[in-house]
Amino acid sequence: MNRHTRDGHTDWCGKDHRCNLSEHRSEEIVLDVAGRSRAVLVRVRTAAGREHAEVRVRVALAPGEVAARRQLVGLLGDLRQAVTRAAIASRPQPRRAA
Numbered sequence: 001m002n003r004h005t006r007d008g009h010t011d012w013c014g015k016d017h018r019c020n021l022s023e024h025r026s027e028e029i030v031l032d033v034a035g036r037s038r039a040v041l042v043r044v045r046t047a048a049g050r051e052h053a054e055v056r057v058r059v060a061l062a063p064g065e066v067a068a069r070r071q072l073v074g075l076l077g078d079l080r081q082a083v084t085r086a087a088i089a090s091r092p093q094p095r096r097a098a
């Protein structure tokens with residue numbers, strides 16, 4: 001997971017202008033849904049060695065203000081669940097007794 005290539009990058013690093021300021025950044029992984037919504041994920045390793053996923057989400061909103069606000073509330077709830085699940089999965093596992 002934390003392997004580096006001979007040039008000092010991680011094996012998943014994009015190695016171009018995306019990789020700078022002591023961070024390694026992967027190429028963008030794009031999830032496009034029928035041109036109405038889009039998520040872009042980038043894997044990042046900081047200078048301190050901590051790894052993160054950066055996710056940008058773009059969703060077409062309903063034309064009416066009330067419907068758009070309802071949509072935003074639903075989206076925030078969904079994002080909260082996704083971020084919470086990811087945070088739980090990233091916690092260190094307790095050691096097992098030998």
Ligand SMILES: [Zn+2]
Nearest residue numbers: 009013019024
């Ligand atoms: Zn790099």
